[in-house]
Amino acid sequence: xxxxxxxxxxxxxxxxxxxxxxxxxxxxxxxxxxxxxxxxxxxxxxxxxxxxxxxxxxxxxxxxxxxxxxxxxxxxxxxxxxxxxxxxxxxxxxxxxxxxxxxxxxxxxxxxxxxxxxxxxxxxxxxxxxxxxxxxxxxxxxxxxxxxxxxxxxxxxxxxxxxxxxxxxxxxxxxxxxxxxxxxxxxxxxxxxxxxxxxxxxxxxxxxxxxxxxxxxxxxxx
Numbered sequence: 139x140x141x142x143x144x145x146x147x148x149x150x151x152x153x154x155x156x157x158x159x160x161x162x163x164x165x166x167x168x169x170x171x172x173x174x175x176x177x178x179x180x181x182x183x184x185x186x187x188x189x190x191x192x193x194x195x196x197x198x199x200x201x202x203x204x205x206x207x208x209x210x211x212x213x214x215x216x217x218x219x220x221x222x223x224x225x226x227x228x229x230x231x232x233x234x235x236x237x238x239x240x241x242x243x244x245x246x247x248x249x250x251x252x253x254x255x256x257x258x259x260x261x262x263x264x265x266x267x268x269x270x271x272x273x274x275x276x277x278x279x280x281x282x283x284x285x286x287x288x289x290x291x292x293x294x295x296x297x298x299x300x301x302x303x304x305x306x307x308x309x310x311x312x313x314x315x316x317x318x319x320x321x322x323x324x325x326x327x328x329x330x331x332x333x334x335x336x337x338x339x340x341x342x343x344x345x346x347x348x349x350x351x352x353x354x355x356x357x358x359x360x
Contacts, residue, residue: 146193150201153185158208160185174292175216176281176332181343183277183336187253187270188347198251206247210239217243234288241284249276266348270340278333282325290321296328 160182164171171177186205190198210217220235253269260268297308297320311323347353 157185178332181340183250186250190251190254202248202251206243246277246280263348266344270344274337281329285325286322293320293324296324
């Protein structure tokens with residue numbers, strides 16, 4: 139029993155480290171970074187989903203929380219900017235900044251620990267892919283919520299002055315939408331620019347990983 143728990147701890151630590159390392163990939167590939175936040179990290183959350191798949195939701199959620207804290211530490215410059223009154227990210231107070239951190243880090247990354255929820259519902263090779271899509275959909279939803287509520291003031295600029303203004307639908311959106319709906323559409327589209335590619339890459343990677351004999355064998359022992 140003790141040996142089994144130690145193995146889980148070591149494996150989980152290695153996977154968390156791998157996920158953290160994958161987040162640095164975008165540092166060397168500029169086009170993976172959006173100008174106002176948001177990064178395509180190639181399958182960066184998949185290691186956490188694998189933990190949940192192998193060892194259950196408890197281990198997955200715990201690992202997701204640890205990963206979220208590590209991401210806040212890695213992105214200290216961005217995180218600290220939320221608390222600077224002189225920064226546009228301050229958004230009116232430290233309390234608001236804490237809520238943003240909670241949604242964009244603790245919740246958005248923590249839900250990756252739910253990636254093993256389909257372990258008993260789908261065939262083994264499909265469960266990891268389905269779990270990946272489910273977990274990243276939740277991550278996307280938290281980013282959308284945070285963006286719509288706290289960064290919705292950028293919506294008009296996004297649809298009129300940014301590169302998005304070149305698309306035909308932007309003019310229609312500005313003409314027919316306003317207020318909360320405009321903020322929501324802005325957040326859906328902006329966050330979708332990096333989250334949708336991230337979901338596709340993660341699902342493809344999950345399909346490959348699910349066929350690795352070691353992953354299949356560990357999953358059978360759960």
